[in-house]
Amino acid sequence: MAPLVEVQGLEKRFSVGGAWLRGRRRVIHAVDGVSFAIEPGEVLGLVGESGCGKTTTGRLILRLIEPSAGRIRFEGHDLMALSPPRLWATRQRMQIVFQDPFASLNPRMRVGSIIAEPLAIYERAGATERRRQVSELLDVVGLDPAFAERYPHELSGGQRQRIGIAAALALRPSLIVADEPVSALDVSVQAQVLNLLMDLRRRFGLTYLFISHDLHVVLHMSDRVAVMYLGEIVEIGPRDALYRAPRHPYTQVLLSAAPVADPKLRRERIVPKGEVASPLAVPSGCRFHPRCPLVFDRCRVERPLLRTVGAGHEAACHLNEAPALLTGA
């Protein structure tokens, strides 16, 4: 089956400074050559530290931000080649759920209008039918239809996030980019929203790009996982393979840092050195080398490429040429 989304060599450069009297112009490579594909009905998890470009990647796919380079194919269309009206029409099939439920809903609109707006814009339904669909959508996300008359500020974080999901569902998209959908919520509410997302996936045959900095959440939600570091994907593979046998030191670091709910289990914790490098001063060679516990000379000069290390499993680390060094540690 053809993938629902296919991203190739996606890049986004932001330039900072360079305006008159504002210092030297510098370029931030927020996303630097990211490629992946998502099959229909699949959940791809995208995990990484803050600032690694995962949110930017999500927005680039919807072309909410213009990519600097790369190709995006969605349902067979080359998104980069679409004219504005065609892009507008295609957007109905791809939606986004945001991280901050307190910033992602227009405070001046009632919940009902927020959910009904896309139906009106795309002329999917008349006024009465829209009201009916709003009630139905509220019900689908587990809220009382009476919420339609409320304003966002009257709701809790979890309720708002459900509204955000209902608004994203209104157009019956095939792809939903879930950009840290539970990071801003209480732990107890997180579970409810995650379960809701899983239910909706089954019910509507949705495909997710699930972005999070929380490895546990990603492992729980995803079929496959991609790990990002400083704008690059350093490892991508099936969830279980990546969890049991991570093939990039950064993934190992992430896994070892995630707490495990078993006091008897003792694990070696791998601690990375130093801080995340600034995307303004990307390290030479492998981007992770200044922090890598297994660094050697080659890492400082040669940038490792993604290479296959297992079935559907790729990692970008020189050590995979001599796997004993990496896994036998």
Next chain:
Amino acid sequence: MSVTATMLPVVARPRRRVSFRAAFGLGALLLIGGSAVFAPQLAPWDPARQMLTKRLRPPMWQARGLREHPLGTDHLGRDILSRILHGGRISLGVGLTAVTLSALIGVTLGLLAGFFGGRADALIMRIVDVFLAIPYILLAMGVVFALGPSLLNVILVMGATRWVQFARIVRADVLSIREREFVAGARARGNRPLRLLLRHVLPNALTPIIVVATLELAFMIIYESALSFLGLGVQPPTPTWGWMLADGRNYVATAWWLATFPGLAIMLTVLAVNLLGDWLRDTLDPRLKV
């Protein structure tokens, strides 16, 4: 300390729908507006009628005051009350239309500059800089000299020189609003630029617009008086508050009522508009509704 932080008066708003302040503002404005509309019926005298035998009479409650001139007479023996009532028509009318005009220009340009950024922003903000660099009175003088002093020209000039106030505030606000997530969400859900601006950005920029509009209305009334004072505004003998204020200035040491009563009229109007503006701002913001 942590206990007091939760006790900050965030929700300490009156639970009444219309507060006393709003009611006062509305009442005062209705009174002022009504007396301006019905000035011909209410005014006891023709505002232009000069009675030189009754020059500079003080208000009726003072020693030489006359009962038929409750607020006294000016240096030409004209009835001050009648002139204030008639003057309100000009001052309020000119002020309101000029503010509306400058808000239309300023908000539109501010929205475009803030939302689209880049060249549009640079161009519009350079025009704003030019307007800010030239003293607006000087600019107005030039234009009125060229076009001739008429009521319409005065309004046009006032609107065309003060729009920068709106443009700057709106642009600054839009710059931050357009980065908020709900704007990105609205775009993902199919909003095209025009609808995005009018439905999602503009409503969230309303608060500063209303504040500036109420301040500007006060300013426009004074502005009109400055133009009238220079002989570029509404021409005498048509009374306006600003002109009466400017004219009465010469007699302020000997006949205080000439400048005081039109000054009070301006003050009351400005106060009422500001109170009403506060109320309007709170009412239009669903977050502040109780």
